[in-house]
Each structure stands twice: as C-alpha cells, then as structure tokens.
Amino acid sequence: MTVAGTDAFVDELRAHSRRYHDQHPFHARMNSGQLGARQIRGWVINRYYYQVAIPRKDAAILSNCPDREVRRRWIRRITDHDGTAPGEGGIEAWLRLAESVGLDRREVEQERQVLPAVRFAVDAYVEFARSKPWVEAVASSLTELFAPDLMARRLAAFERHYPWIDGAGLAYFRERLDRAPRDAEHALELVVDRCRTAEQQDRALAALSFKCDVLWSVLDAIDRAHPD
C-alpha cells in the first residue's frame, strides 16, 4: 500500500470544488438574480428537507465514532443545527428564511412538497453516514470547504437581486459563513489524520464525490420542477 503525500491528498480533496453545486446552472441563475419568487420558494422548501437531515446525519457519525475526543467536537454541529432551546439553531433559521420568502412555516415543516428525487438524494446521504465507517462520513462533509464562497456570493446576490426577501431571513447564511470554515477545518484535520494509505485516501475522495453528487442531484430536481 503506497502512502500518498498529505499535500497531494489535500489538493485532490480541494479539487472537488469543481464538482461543488455552486457550479450548477440553478445556483448560477440564483446568484445572477434570474430566479422568480416561485423558484426561490421551491428551492427553500426542498432544501429544508436537507437541513432537517443534517443533525440526524451528524448523530449517525457520533454513533459510529469510538473516539470520545472526536465526538466532543462533532456534537457541536448537532447543537448548531438543533439549537439548545425553542427558537434557536440552524433549522429554525431556515424556517425563518422560508417565512421571509413568503412560505408558511407549517407547510414547510409538513414536507409534503418535497420532490421525490430530493428525498432520495438526502436519504442516501443520511444512510451513507449510518452505514459507512465514520471517517468516510466525515470526508463526505468536506463540501463545507467550498461553502463559504457560495454563502458570501449568495448573501450579496440576495441583497442585490431579491430585495423582496427580508434581510433578517438571511441569518442562516451569515451563520454558516462563520461556522462552515470551523467545521471544515476540523473535518479536514480528521480525514488527513486518519486516511494514511492510498486506499483510505481513495475512499475519502469517493465519499466527497458522493456528497457532491447528493448536492448536485438536489439542485437538478429543484431546477427541473421549477423551470420558471
């Protein structure tokens, strides 16, 4: 088994940015102000299904991880998303975004309008975290390396092109702008530390590819269902 250099491995991980969903035509149209309210709403209501899956995905990683030190840091992701009290956390922030774009909170929470292909992709992500070795599930989270750029562009685009959306509703993106780099740094540290052989590194790269496919498929489905 060859042991690849860490730098080359990190470069390969980072190179997955070319497969990140910021490149998707739907995001391109979002960021250049070409989406209508119906399309934005369709995106928010479907993407909610992804948001609520995240703490369950992270709990699956916790459940599979025998390292207490890793769990102590990873658990913060769940608290970030769920909050520690009603009205707090990332999921709540997403529901406020939903209200800001004119959706009814209850309607979003009911998940009735979630597209089948969005469910399949998101459920596959949770199942990946449940069934694969925890380091691979951590590697799959490394799309967070690319998230801050997209968040920054999205915030600017929303403020410029979609003035009908209340700025208070964008708190979710502002939070992620701070937290994604912290989370990604921890995940990258773990993946580099635990994936030493070429085989382990290949599996980490495959996990990150898989996650890029999940995010891309979610947008494909939303795009197809909301052509205008």
Add this chain to the structure above:
Amino acid sequence: MTVAGTDAFVDELRAHSRRYHDQHPFHARMNSGQLGARQIRGWVINRYYYQVAIPRKDAAILSNCPDREVRRRWIRRITDHDGTAPGEGGIEAWLRLAESVGLDRREVEQERQVLPAVRFAVDAYVEFARSKPWVEAVASSLTELFAPDLMARRLAAFERHYPWIDGAGLAYFRERLDRAPRDAEHALELVVDRCRTAEQQDRALAALSFKCDVLWSVLDAIDRAHPD
C-alpha cells in the same frame, strides 16, 4: 386496537424492576460486601465496555429521532457521558473508578479483557437503538427508573465494605444518583406520550424487558468468569 390506561401502562413498566439486575446474585454479593478485589476489578473492567457504548447508543437514538425538541433534551445524555473537555464526563469518571480499584487506565481502555458475552450483550443494545424505532430505544433506557436505588445501596456498600477503594473513585455513582432520575423522567414522559395503542405499549414493554436481559447477561458473564 385497545388503548390501555396510562396508569396501568406505567405500572407495568415499573413492574420490570423485578427483572432489574439489582436482583442478580453478583450485585447481592457486591452490596453485602462479599466480593474480593479481583471480582470488583473484573466487574469494573467489563462494565467499562457498557459505559463507552452508552453515548453511541444515545447518538443512534438522536439519529433516528425526527423531533428536534426531543433531540435537544436527549443530546445532554451524550454530553454527560463524554464531557465537553478532556477529564470530564461519565466515561472519565468510570476510568477514575477503575484506577481507584487498582486497575491501569490504559489496560481498561484497550478493552482486551472484556468477556465475549459482555460484548455480545452490549453490542446488541447499541444495535437495538440503531435499528428499532426511536421510541422503543427510549423505552429500553427505562431501567434508569430503577437505577437510583441501586446506586444509593452501592455507594453505602462501597463505603462500608470496601474501604480499600478510594472514595473519590465513586464520583460516577454520585453523579448518576442525580442524573438518572432526571433522564428517566424525560424518557418515561416520552414513552407514555408516544405509546398510546396496546401494540405500541407492548413494544415499549418488550424493549424494557430486552434491556433488563442485556444488563442481566452482562452480570451473568462477569459472575461466571469471577467465581471468587
């Protein structure tokens, strides 16, 4: 489907105390001061395997639970066991107990002396939490209803019969004396609230029976391997 009365259901859950492992001969001998140092050490080293499984079991429940409000409370169990920093938490407290009874911390952490039947029972408990509906996994935790009595008797017994064990090592039991009732109350509330039909209640009772079997089997294995 008949809906059983809540009181009758709670009575049936509580009646499982007769199957709780405080009734096991090994615990009876422990509490009456009849165990030697070797037996106490065998118990501590094997029971460690159960302690480290608990946060993974609780994370599996989190992962299966779609209710954010439930997750916000349940997650505290993981923090209680793992702590938020090195040197904190229930697992650390158990390792200190191990040191107090004369074991080497590293030896305990390596888990090499854990008996096969202890592994099977504990692994079955984690797998139960992973694969069953989360409410059943919550019901399986209800042995905590019976834990405070056993903890109180054990603390008194250790102080009286085993003066060679440093009292500081008993912090784990003191903590559980406070936390088990809080945890059990939340779990009981959830089980009563979510198990309304006779079928749901039967499944909750079966889950609690299963958990009694897990704890009993752990002690059976320890008892058999340490007859004196």
